[in-house]
Amino acid sequence: xxxxxxxxxxxxxxxxxxxxxxxxxxxxxxxxxxxxxxxxxxxxxxxxxxxxxxxxxxxxxxxxxxxxxxxxxxxxxxxxxxxxxxxxxxxxxxxxxxxxxxxxxxxxxxxxxxxxxxxxxxxxxxxxxxxxxxxxxxxxxxxxxxxxxxxxxxxxxxxxxxxxxxxxxxxxxxxxxxxxxxxxxxxxxxxxxxxxxxxxxxxxxxxxxxxxxxxxxxxxxxxxxxxxxxxxxxxxxxxxxxxxxxxxxxxxxxxxxxxxxxxxxxxxxxxxxxxxxxxxxxxxxxxxxxxxxxxxxxxxxxxxxxxxxxxxxxxxxxxxxxxxxxxxxxxxxxxxxxxxxxxxxxxxxxxxxxxxxxxxxxxxxxxxxxxxxxxxxxxxxxxxxxxxxxxxxxxxxxxx
Amino acid sequence: xxxxxxxxxxxxxxxxxxxxxxxxxxxxxxxxxxxxxxxxxxxxxxxxxxxxxxxxxxxxxxxxxxxxxxxxxxxxxxxxxxxxxxxxxxxxxxxxxxxxxxxxxxxxxxxxxxxxxxxxxxxxxxxxxxxxxxxxxxxxxxxxxxxxxxxxxxxxxxxxxxxxxxxxxxxxxxxxxxxxxxxxxxxxxxxxxxxxxxxxxxxxxxxxxxxxxxxxxxxxxxxxxxxxxxxxxxxxxxxxxxxxxxxxxxxxxxxxxxxxxxxxxxxxxxxxxxxxxxxxxxxxxxxxxxxxxxxxxxxxxxxxxxxxxxxxxxxxxxxxxxxxxxxxxxxxxxxxxxxx
Numbered sequence: 238x239x240x241x242x243x244x245x246x247x248x249x250x251x252x253x254x255x256x257x258x259x260x261x262x263x264x265x266x267x268x269x270x271x272x273x274x275x276x277x278x279x280x281x282x283x284x285x286x287x288x289x290x291x292x293x294x295x296x297x298x299x300x301x302x303x304x305x306x307x308x309x310x311x312x313x314x315x316x317x318x319x320x321x322x323x324x325x326x327x328x329x330x331x332x333x334x335x336x337x338x339x340x341x342x343x344x345x346x347x348x349x350x351x352x353x354x355x356x357x358x359x360x361x362x363x364x365x366x367x368x369x370x371x372x373x374x375x376x377x378x379x380x381x382x383x384x385x386x387x388x389x390x391x392x393x394x395x396x397x398x399x400x401x402x403x404x405x406x407x408x409x410x411x412x413x414x415x416x417x418x419x420x421x422x423x424x425x426x427x428x429x430x431x432x433x434x435x436x437x438x439x440x441x442x443x444x445x446x447x448x449x450x451x452x453x454x455x456x457x458x459x460x461x462x463x464x465x466x467x468x469x470x471x472x473x474x475x476x477x478x479x480x481x482x483x484x485x486x487x488x489x490x491x492x493x494x495x496x497x498x499x500x501x502x503x504x505x506x507x508x509x510x511x512x513x514x515x516x517x518x519x520x521x522x523x524x525x526x527x528x529x530x531x532x533x534x535x536x537x538x539x540x541x542x543x544x545x546x547x548x549x550x551x552x553x554x555x556x557x558x559x560x561x562x563x564x565x566x567x568x569x570x571x572x573x574x575x576x577x578x579x580x581x582x583x584x585x586x587x588x589x590x591x592x593x594x595x596x597x598x599x600x601x602x603x604x605x606x607x608x609x610x611x612x613x614x615x616x617x618x619x620x621x622x623x624x625x626x627x628x629x630x631x632x633x634x635x636x637x
Numbered sequence: 638x639x640x641x642x643x644x645x646x647x648x649x650x651x652x653x654x655x656x657x658x659x660x661x662x663x664x665x666x667x668x669x670x671x672x673x674x675x676x677x678x679x680x681x682x683x684x685x686x687x688x689x690x691x692x693x694x695x696x697x698x699x700x701x702x703x704x705x706x707x708x709x710x711x712x713x714x715x716x717x718x719x720x721x722x723x724x725x726x727x728x729x730x731x732x733x734x735x736x737x738x739x740x741x742x743x744x745x746x747x748x749x750x751x752x753x754x755x756x757x758x759x760x761x762x763x764x765x766x767x768x769x770x771x772x773x774x775x776x777x778x779x780x781x782x783x784x785x786x787x788x789x790x791x792x793x794x795x796x797x798x799x800x801x802x803x804x805x806x807x808x809x810x811x812x813x814x815x816x817x818x819x820x821x822x823x824x825x826x827x828x829x830x831x832x833x834x835x836x837x838x839x840x841x842x843x844x845x846x847x848x849x850x851x852x853x854x855x856x857x858x859x860x861x862x863x864x865x866x867x868x869x870x871x872x873x874x875x876x877x878x879x880x881x882x883x884x885x886x887x888x889x890x891x892x893x894x895x896x897x898x899x900x901x902x903x904x905x906x907x908x909x910x911x912x913x914x915x916x917x918x919x920x921x922x923x924x925x926x927x928x929x930x931x932x933x934x935x936x937x938x939x940x941x942x943x944x945x946x947x948x949x950x951x952x953x954x955x956x957x958x959x960x961x962x963x964x965x966x967x968x969x970x971x972x973x974x975x976x977x
Contacts, residue, residue, distance in 0.1 A: 457713060464765060631715065634713075635714070
C-alpha cells in the first residue's frame with residue numbers, strides 16, 4: 238500500500254463525486270440551504286406566529302359574577318380581553334376554539350374581597366394551546382393585580398403599613414459566564430446536530446462508492462487495476478469522511494451565519510442588553526476535533542455495511558436503521574442526569590455528545606477528552622480492519 | 638522447441654456457495670431462520686494453454702462460466718482449486734505486479750468514470766499504471782489514428798454512444814501497453830459499423846503489437862472475424878478447444894444455397910424445394926435459401942435442379958452458419974461428435 242495509490246483513489250472518487258449531482262445536493266445544497274431553513278427558519282416562523290397570537294384579543298367567557306359587576310367590568314375594560322356571553326357549553330366552545338379561556342367567579346366574590354374571606358377563582362383553559370395559554374396569562378395578570386390591590390386595601394382598612402405583606406423582594410441574577418450559558422442552552426443540541434449531519438453527509442457517498450459501484454459494474458474494473466485493496470478502502474474512506482465533515486462544517490457555518498443575520502436584523506445583538514451568550518473559537522475547534530474520530534467511525538461502518546449490499550437500494554435499507562442507532566445515544570446525552578463518567582466515556586456517540594456539551598460550555602475535562610478521543614480512534618481502527626477484510630472477501634464483492 | 642505458453646490453466650475449478658430460496662410464504666419464513674446453501678460448480682476442471690500472439694474465442698451459453706474464468710484469469714477471483722499461470726505470474730497471488738501486464742474490458746461495464754470527461758479517466762489510469770507522460774502522449778496519438786477518439790475525449794462518459802464508449806474502453810485497457818488483453822463481450826449491444834470498428838482495431842493491435850487476445854462473446858461473427866481458435870465451455874466444463882475450422886469440419890452437417898429470383902413470376906416454382914429433406918426459407922421478396930444435407934443430395938445436383946426450375950439472377954453456396962453449429966453444441970446434440 239502506498240500513499241500514492243490512496244491519493245489516486247481519493248482523487249478519482251472526489252472528482253467523480255463532485256460531478257455527481259446527487260452527491261453535491263447531499264453534501265453542499267442540503268447543509269447550506271435546508272439546515273438553516275429547518276432550524277433558523279422554523280424558529281423564526283414559530284416566534285413570529287407566537288408574536289401574532291399575542292397581538293390578537295383573547296375571547297374569554299365569565300361564568301357567574303352577576304353579583305360582582307365591578308370585577309367583570311374591570312375585566313371587560315382590560316386591554317386585549319373580550320368577553321363572550323355566558324353559556325353552559327363553555328367546555329365545547331373551548332375545544333372548538335370559539336373562546337380561549339373561561340373564568341368562574343364564585344358567588345359573592347366582590348363582597349368577599351371587602352371582608353377577609355379567600356374565595357377561589359377558577360380558570361378553565363385548553364392546555365398547551367398557544368392562544369389559550371396567552372389568555373390564561375392575561376387572566377392571571379388581571380387577578381394577580383386584583384389580589385395585590387385587595388391586600389393593600391385590607392392593610393389600609395386595618396391601619397397596617399403597606400409593606401407588611403411584602404417583607405422582602407426576590408431578585409434572580411445569572412452569575413455564570415456567557416460561554417457557560419451557551420453551553421448549557423445549546424451544548425446538547427449542537428453536537429447532536431453535528432453528529433447527525435456527519436452521518437447524512439457520509440451516507441450517500443458511502444453507498445455510491447460501494448453498492449453503487451457494484452451495481453454499475455465498475456467495481457470489477459477498479460479491482461483489475463494495480464491499486465491495492467487497502468489503498469482502495471482508505472481512498473474511498475477518505476472521500477466519505479470528506480463528505481461527512483464538509484456537510485457538517487457547511488451546515489454549521491451556514492446556520493451560524495443565518496442566526497447572526499436574523500438576530501442582527503432584529504437588533505438582538507446590539508447594546509448592553511444584547512445576547513448574553515458567547516462561544517469561544519477554541520471550543521468550536523475542540524468540538525470538531527472530538528467529532529473527527531466519530532465521523533471516521535461512522536464513515537467506515539457505513540462503507541462496510543454498504544459494501545455488503547448488492548445494489549444501492551439494498552444499501553439504503555441497511556443504512557436506514559443506522560439513523561436510529563446514531564440518534565438514540567445522541568438523544569440520550571440530552572436527558573437530565575446523564576453525565577460524563579468513565580463508563581459513558583466509552584460509549585461511542587454518547588461520549589462525543591457529552592464531552593462536546595462540556596467543551597462548548599468552556600470546560601475541558603482533559604482526562605475524559607483523551608479517553609474519548611483514544612477509545613473512538615480504536616473503534617475507528619477496528620472498523621477500518623473490518624472494511625479492509627470485507628474488501629478482500631470475494632463472496633462480499635461478488636454477492637449474487 | 639515449442640513456444641512458452643502465455644496463459645496456462647490446469648485443472649481449474651471455482652465453486653460458489655449459493656443461497657437456495659424456498660418457495661411460498663412458509664418457505665419465505667423458513668428462509669429467514671434456516672438458510673439452505675448449495676455449492677455451484679461455476680468452473681469445473683478446465684485445462685487450456687494460450688500462446689503469445691493468439692486470438693482465442695472463449696464461448697459458451699449464459700451461466701457457462703466464461704466470466705468466472707476471466708475473473709480468475711484477471712486475479713479478481715481466487716480459484717477453488719487448480720493452477721493458473723499468466724505472463725509468468727499467478728494472478729491472484731501476485732495481483733498488483735500481474736495486472737500491469739494485462740488489459741481488461743468488460744463489455745457491459747466501463748472502467749471509465751461515468752460523470753467525468755474521458756480524458757480525465759485516461760489521466761487517472763496513467764497515474765494508476767505509472768505510464769510516463771511521453772509514452773502516454775504517443776499512445777493517445779496511436780489510438781486516435783486507429784480508433785478515432787479525439788473528438789470525444791472531453792465528453793463525459795455518460796454522454797457517449799455505446800460504440801464510442803467501447804473504443805475509449807479499449808484505449809483505456811491498452812494505455813499501459815499490456816501484452817495480453819481480456820475482452821468480456823466487447824461488441825455487446827453495438828451496431829454493425831461499431832462492431833466492425835472494434836474488430837478492425839483488435840486485428841490491428843494483434844498484428845502490430847502481437848497482443849494476445851482472449852475474448853468471450855455471444856456474437857459468433859466476432860469469432861469468425863477474429864479468432865482461428867475457439868474454446869467452448871458449458872456448465873463450467875470444457876467442451877471443445879481447437880481450431881474453428883476443425884469444429885466446422887466435424888460438425889458441418891448442412892450447406893445452404895442462397896439465390897435471388899429474376900422476377901416475381903418465378904416464385905411459385907420455388908415451392909417444389911420445400912420437401913425431400915430440403916429446408917426452404919424466404920429471406921426477402923426475391924431471395925430464398927435452401928438448407929440441405931450434402932450426404933443426401935450433392936451440391937451440383939441441387940444447383941442443376943434449381944436452374945432447371947426457376948430463372949435466377951444470382952446464386953451463392955454457403956456453409957452452415959457457425960451459430961447453428963454452436964446452438965447444437967449447447968443443446969448437447971453435438972457433444973459426442975466433438976469430444977470423439
